[in-house]
Amino acid sequence: MTRQDTGAPPGGSWGRVTVAGLGVSGVSAARALARLGAVVTVVDGGDGERQRETAKSLEGEGITVRLGDGATLPEATELVVTSPGWKPDSPLFLAAAEAGVDVVGDVEIAWRLRRPGAAPWLAVTGTNGKTTTVQMLASILTAAGLRTAAVGNIGTPIIDVVLAQGQEGAEPYDVLAVELSSYQLHWAPSVRPHSAAVLNLAPDHLDWHGSMQAYAADKGRIFEGNQVACVYNAADPATEELVRAADVEEGCRAIGFTLGTPAPSQLGVVEGILVDRAFVENRHSSAQELAEVSDVRPPAPHNIANALAAAALARAYGVEPGAVRDGLRAFSPDAHRIAHVADVDGVAYVNDSKATNTHATEASLASFEHIVWIAGGLAKGATFDELVAGARGRLRGAVLIGADRALIREALARHAPEVPVVDLDRTDTGAMTAAVREASRLARPGDTVLLAPACASMDMFVNYGMRGDAFAEAVRGLRTAGGEQGQ
Structure with a gap:
């Protein structure tokens, strides 16, 4: 029913491999495959200082690097390994398809490199909450006394972790907590986790996938071949539909999580207690207490949902209830996820720069009563009408920055015309300081100034982390200028 690749392609040799992209995962894949005897060529459309420095290092290891041309397929290529961000319709991949050459990602290579008896994968995907859930899961597994690591679309490249397990004297992992993006899943046809979760589905990266249907289909790949549990969000029917469509191992169960009272085969919340009605002896008449809502930080609704999903995967692996609580x-x-920066003159300043799409921002806005909202950046094809309409009653004001801020401004005009809006016609990094100052003028004591951009950061910043850091630095500037000490 499933293909369990655990080594090189048929024939026992990796042959000639082209790696697309000089990012972290691309470099990891290039080095790993070269060590395994592949003839590796890395291609990248960039030709800047960073790319040249990386290329020099790789060339010193016998790897060929071609800069300034990411479209031409090197002669005699037998396999293409892509970095996650490269679009499926990239010219390099079209050329590979024409030549009959497979294209896979670093996660697929890692799966093929697993040795017999290797640590099983507990995998997580979703539009939002992946990183937090995987980190919660790793914390729970550690509390259970298991050796684990949070890998995949987070932290150490997964190829490096898998290869390290094959080294002499290496202490083996018991289980891995694996974050998988839709990009990675698109290029990972063979991955078959022990158990997996889809946290939620909302429009995101549609410019890459081409449609919501294609995006959801790639997310759903995470359930293929699951052995014990497919974990879905009971409040998001689309995630359950992905479970129904999946081809899983015999006996694999559908396990839901909900912020309400759980039905049998679900985890949920009862009177401030996280409870399990899935992995108990008699789930129709009993439930197991796992933790209190106060054990989850921050105890915002979407974060409680993350905790329930992490708990479901841990319980599917056999973790005892006490370890869920302790973990x-x-x-x-992490920083940049609804992180309280400071209180200044009675106003709370909160950094949720990680809210790079409307679904994440909706959850962030729902966490506070009165908000001055800092938003904007690269919209990635998103629309903002539903988001603004839902948050209207909470907004004291809005400060807009970034390339696509007009889309948010127009949604505010349509659905919340009474909300004061400051439109900063700037996309330089210094715009964040101006945005925080304008937000402080709109805010009243008891309000929250919330950076929840609903957009990607790359029009102004290298990544969302740098955007969040700029926000925090600007808030510290307010305190230096005479505000009260932050908490």
């Missing part, structure tokens, strides 16, 4: 208590969220 959630030990977990601290």
Whole structure:
């Protein structure tokens, strides 16, 4: 029913491999395959200082690098390994298809490199919450005494982790917590996790996938071949539909999570307690207490949902209830995810720069009562009418920055015309300082100034982390100028 690749392609040799992109995953794949005997060529359309430095390092290891041309397929290529961001219709991949050459991603290579008895994968995807959920899951697994790592679309490249397990003297992992993006899943046809979760589905990266249907289909690949549990969001029927469509191992179960009282085969919340009615002896008449809502930080609704999904995967792997509680208590969220920066003159300043799409921003806006909203950036094909209409009653004001801010401004005009809007006609990094100052003028004591951009950051910043750092630095500037000490 499923193809379980655990090594090189048929014939026992990796042959001539072309790696697309000089990013972290591309470099990892190039080095790993070269060590395994492949003849590796890396292609990248860039030719800047960073690319040249990386190319020099790789060439010192016997790897050929071609800069300034990411479209031409090197002669005699037998396999193309792509970095996640390269679009399926990239000229390089069209040339590969014409030549009958397979294109796969670094996650697929990692799966093929697994040795017999290798650590199983507990995998997570979704439009939002992937990183937090995987980190929660790793914390729970660690609390259970298991050796684990959070890998994939987070932290150490997954190829490096898998290869390290094959080295003499390496301590083996018991299980891996794996974050998988829609890009990675698109290029990973053979991956078959022990159990997996789809947290939610909302329009995102449609410019890459081409349609919502194609985006959802790639997310749904994570359920293929699951052995024990397919975890879905009971509040998001599209995630359950992906479970129904999946080809899984005999006996694999559909496990839901909900912020309400759980039905049998679900995890949920009862009177402030996270409970399990899925992995208990009699799920029709009993439930197992796992943790309290107060054990989840921050205890915002979407983050409680993340905790339930992480708990479901851990329980599917056989983790005891006490380890779920201990792991959630030990977990601290990363920066830029609803992170309280400071209180200045009675106003809270919160950094949620990771909210790079409307679905994440909707959850962020729902976490506070009165908000001055800083938003804008690259919309990635998104629309903002539904988001603005839903948040209208919470908005004290809005400050807009970035290349596609007009789309948000127009949605505000249509659905919240009474909300004051400051439109900063700037896309330089210094615009964040101006945005924070304008937001501070609109805010009243008791309000929250919330950076939840609903857009990607690359029009102004290298990544969302740098955008969040700029926000925090601007808030610190307010405090230096005479605001009260932040908490």
